[in-house]
Amino acid sequence: MAAVQTTGERTLNKLAIVSVLIVTMIFLAPIYWIVSTSFKPRNLATTVPPTIVFTPEVSPFVKLMLKRSQLREQPTPEEYAAAPWWERLVFDGGEKVVRDGKGEVQLSGYPSRFLNSLIVAIISTVLAVSMGTFTAYGFSRFKVKGEDDWLFFILSTRMLPPVVVAIPMFLMYRTFGLNDTHIGLIILYTAFNLSFSVWLMKGFIDEIPKEYEEAALVDGYTRMEAFFKIVLPEAATGIAATAVFCFITAWNEYVFALIMTRRDAQTAPPFIPSQVGSGLPDWTVIAAGTFLFLLPVAIFTFLLRRHLLRGMSFGAIRK
Amino acid sequence: MTTLTMTTLDPRSRAARRGMSDLAIRNLFIIPTIVFLIVFNIFPLLYSLGYSFTDFRASTNAPWNFVGLENYRTLLNDPFIWNNFAITAKYVIVSVTGQVLVGFGVAMLLNREIPFKGLITTLLLLPMMLSMAVVGLFWKLLYDPSFGIINYALGLGRFEWLSNPDVALYAVALTDIWMWSPFVMLLSLAGLSAVPKHLYEAAAIDRAGPLYTFFRITLPLVAPILMIAIIFRTMEAFKTFDLAYILTSQPTTEVISIRLYKMAFQEWQTGMSCALAYIMLVMVIAITNIYVKYLNKVKER
Incomplete structure (x- = not known):
């Protein structure tokens, strides 16, 4: 931006700001509609024309749970x-x-599906991030022959289409009785997030100067001690960001959950659409379920905002 | 993996003689991950490669027969499968083009001093973080011909979005554009903010017009990052399943992932679906290769 602006530039700038506000409103409108529908009485959810002003009530949330x-x-x-x-x-x-x-x-089916989502997402996140951190450290600090090839292999597992992996996994799980179990879904999500976690953590660990550990090694720390006492605390922010990304991915995942779970271990993403099924769906209840399900992700997005770029580009682009 | 050379630990350190060797630690840290990925990703793929040469059906206990390349031959000669690929290609082109235009456009708008810029950017990024399946479902209400907010806001009367076979694919792509333009915007913003300011100043001194500045300075410098966004979105759109599956059941929106899902889990043609999965896999690997090449290019800068 030039320091001195002409009148034309200033008008252009104002125009841009107005356009940005309009675009933001359009982008947020569907989310606003979910939130507002979740507080509507049922008869106002599907009116012609759509109801915009109404007295909010909590009945959709009550109905969602019972x-x-x-x-x-x-x-x-x-x-x-x-x-x-x-x-x-x-x-x-x-x-x-x-x-x-x-x-x-x-209770309705919703609370148990929500709980399943929490169990599966949290455990798979812990597994993927811890394994990923160790592996990232290994690749970051030690010489590994064919390092680029190994890293490419790890990344490529993430790029596999879920439906493609799901077919053989479904058959294997059927043999071992893992269909519709938490552990089956946890394994799949851990595998899915592991590659992401390695790539992202490698970026974060690469940024920690090697000299820190070398000084510790000279001071008589073992390599393990140096890793746990020097590197891990330095990487804490990176670990937290990676964990949130893995959690969101597992939380949102649909295809594996649709194929591998029916009831006991079913998570919210396949459950919520199954409610629309037949007849006239009660959109206020669906909106309430959607709203509660999206809330954690929305909060995490705000906490993550500084790391979004890095996470979405697998750690390749850093600011 | 065991015969590799190591960075030698500083011999002065006493730790070199105490605790585990670096080699042991490296293997302990790396090998479990590799093994895990091989067992749960590569092994299943080998398993399904085997099935792709058979007429196995997972719904029956009937013995299966080895059929050689028959499945692949059938699939590649099946006009319906090619139609599924054509639908997928159309979807990829429409939705990725839309995302690039909207995402890059909004990034250009945002790339200036704006009050509450941080907050606005974060709000704009929200859609891509949400669950495609769950939010996609809600778009059914938004698209509803009689009480949907979209027809109301655009004054389209009773326009059929999802039940009209000619429009449904575009409706799905529109939802995808809403969700993923923020991704292109995020990467474009990074690219735009990395363009050195002095280039713009030099252009201004030379009295270069805005179009010239855009095509000769902005676009070439943002291109590599934009390319990453495009390849990544292409790959994801090619694999798309959730949105199209949830929003409609039109034959005109049956992208290849949905065909594969139906073949495997509704028609139970397990052997045939494994072959189709492999055809898809080869395509995805090709796109991934291009993607990684560009990632490394951008990293080097």
Whole structure:
């Protein structure tokens, strides 16, 4: 930018700023629509024209968590009065909460799918990042014959189309009884993220001066001690960024989860679309489920913002 | 791997004689990862390579027969498979072109002093971080002909996005453009900010016009990074499954991954699908090779 701007340039600049704001609004509109739909009463979710102004309510989130069935007969005023607030919200929607024989409230499929997503994403992230950090250190500090070829091999495993890998994995898992298990999905996600984690961590470790460890080695540290006490603390930021990227990838993954899980280990991404299935879907409940599912990723994106470029380019482009 | 030379540890250090040798540590750090990837990525691929020469069907217990290259011959002569590849190619071209135009365009707009630039950039990047399957599903509501917000905002009346076979692929590509333009934007911004300011100043002194400056300075210097973005997005779009699978079930949106999924897990033609997987794999490896070449080129700068 030249220090002195002509009037023409200044107008152009203003125009650019306005365009940026418009583009930002367009890009955020679908996300805004998810969030706003998740707070709408059901009858306002699919109106013509779309409802933009409304009184927000939490009933979609209540309905998301509970197992419900159609209300055959209206509850008596006494029943209605005795019901807790969340049950009344379900009554208001023309449905009732399903209870088992002992009168315990039954949960919908969503909480368990959300929990499965958490279990699988967290464990596979820990595995991929720890193995990746060790391997990255190995490649960064020691001479390895054919280093570039090995690194290319590692990267290439990430580029494989998931459907292609899924076919033989499905057959193998069937043989070993690993279909629809957490451990089966964890293995797949670890393998998928491992290559990414090696590449990203190698970039971070390459940036730590070798002299730090060499000084420690002279001081009588073993190589292992130097790695754990000098290198790991220095790489902490990189490890955290890598972990968040791996978590997001595993959290969002769809194809493997669709093929390898049915029920017990099913994660949220294949579950949420399966809710739309037949009939008129309740979009407010789907929006509520989507909103809760996207929330962690949105938060992580803000925490990660300085590392996004690096992560998305496999550590090749650094600022 | 065991016969490799090592950086020799400084012989002055006492640690060289205490604890594990560097060679042992290197192997301990690297080999488990390599083994893990071989067992869970390469071994399954060899397994499916074997199946690709058979008429195996995973849904039956019937014995399978070795059929040689028959599966490959059938697939390569099947006009329907070629149609799937043609759909995929169309999808790749439309969606990657869209992403480059939008992503690079927005990056050009953002590459100046703007209030709250950091916040705006992060907000713009949000779509690409979200789950394609889950957000893609929600686009079904956005595209709905009667109560969708898109028709309402654009004043399109009851325009059919997803149930019209001629439009559905473009609708899927549009959602993909929304999700992944931010990726192109992110990389373009990095490229743009790396263009030395003095080049622009020199151009201004020479009274070079904005078009000349753009084509002679900006574009050539951003090109390598932009190329990475294009190759990476091409590869991802080629593999695409989630969006098209969730948004529509039109035959005109059956990209090759969906065909493969159906062949393997709905028609249970396991042997045949393994062969198709291999045809796809060869194509992906070719694109990956180009990608890595460019990555290394950019790294050297």
